[in-house]
Amino acid sequence: xxxxxxxxxxVLVPLVLxxxxxxxxxYKVSKQFDELKTTAAPYATLQRGAIGVTLWNGKVAIxxxxxxxxxxxxxxxxxxxxxxxxxxxxLLGMSEPLTGSPPDHTRFAVRGLAFDLNGPMxxxxxxxxxxxxxxxxxxxxxxxxxxxxxxxYRKLGYDRFVTDFSTAYETDRRTRNVRMQxxxxxxDMGSFRIDAxxxxxxxxxxPAGERL
Numbered sequence: 001x002x003x004x005x006x007x008x009x010x011v012l013v014p015l016v017l018x019x020x021x022x023x024x025x026x027y028k029v030s031k032q033f034d035e036l037k038t039t040a041a042p043y044a045t046l047q048r049g050a051i052g053v054t055l056w057n058g059k060v061a062i063x064x065x066x067x068x069x070x071x072x073x074x075x076x077x078x079x080x081x082x083x084x085x086x087x088x089x090x091l092l093g094m095s096e097p098l099t100g101s102p103p104d105h106t107r108f109a110v111r112g113l114a115f116d117l118n119g120p121m122x123x124x125x126x127x128x129x130x131x132x133x134x135x136x137x138x139x140x141x142x143x144x145x146x147x148x149x150x151x152x153y154r155k156l157g158y159d160r161f162v163t164d165f166s167t168a169y170e171t172d173r174r175t176r177n178v179r180m181q182x183x184x185x186x187x188d189m190g191s192f193r194i195d196a197x198x199x200x201x202x203x204x205x206x207p208a209g210e211r212l
Contacts, residue, residue, distance in 0.1 A: 048062050080112065
C-alpha cells in the first residue's frame with residue numbers, strides 16, 4: 001500500500017465508522033420512539049421533530065416533541081429531550097436496552113416542557129388537587145392555602161407553565177455507590193437542586209461462584 005492510500009485509509013476509516021455509528025443510533029432511537037408512539041396510542045398522540053446524534057460525547061436529542069392526551073384538546077410540548085452517556089460506546093450500549101449495560105454516568109434532560117394553564121387538562125388537575133386538599137390542613141407558610149395547583153399560578157397572572165429539569169448520575173465502580181444530581185427550573189417562578197448519594201445502589205452482578 002502506497003503512502004497516499006495509507007493516508008486515505010487513516011482519514012476515511014474513522015469517518016466511515018463515525019458516520020455508521022451515528023446512523024445506527026439515529027435508526028434505533030427513531031424505531032424506539034415509533035414503538036413508544038404505538039404503545040401510547042390509546043392514551044395519547046405522540047409526535048416528534050428531528051433526532052440529533054453527537055457520537056463523540058455520546059449524546060442523542062429529540063426535538064419538538066408533542067403529547068396530546070386522548071380526550072383533551074391540550075398539547076404538552078417539549079423543546080428537547082436528551083440523553084448524554086459520555087462516550088460513543090456507552091451510547092451504543094444504551095441503544096440495546098435488553099443486552100447493553102448501563103453506562104457509569106449519564107444525564108437525562110428535558111428542556112422546555114410546556115402547557116397551557118387555562119386549558120382543560122390543567123383545570124381537571126386543579127379539581128383533583130382541590131378534592132385532595134379538602135381534608136388537608138391549611139398551610140400557614142403558603143398564605144393559608146390547603147393545596148397548591150395550577151389555579152394558584154393563574155391567580156398570579158401566569159398563562160403558561162414552562163419547566164426544564166435534568167437528572168444525572170455517576171457510578172463509583174469501586175464502592176458501587178451512585179451519586180445523583182437532580183435540577184429543576186420552572187421559568188419565571190423558581191428552581192431547585194437535589195444532590196444525593198446512594199450506597200451500594202449500582203448492584204453489579206458478581207461472577208458465578210463468588211460469595212457475597
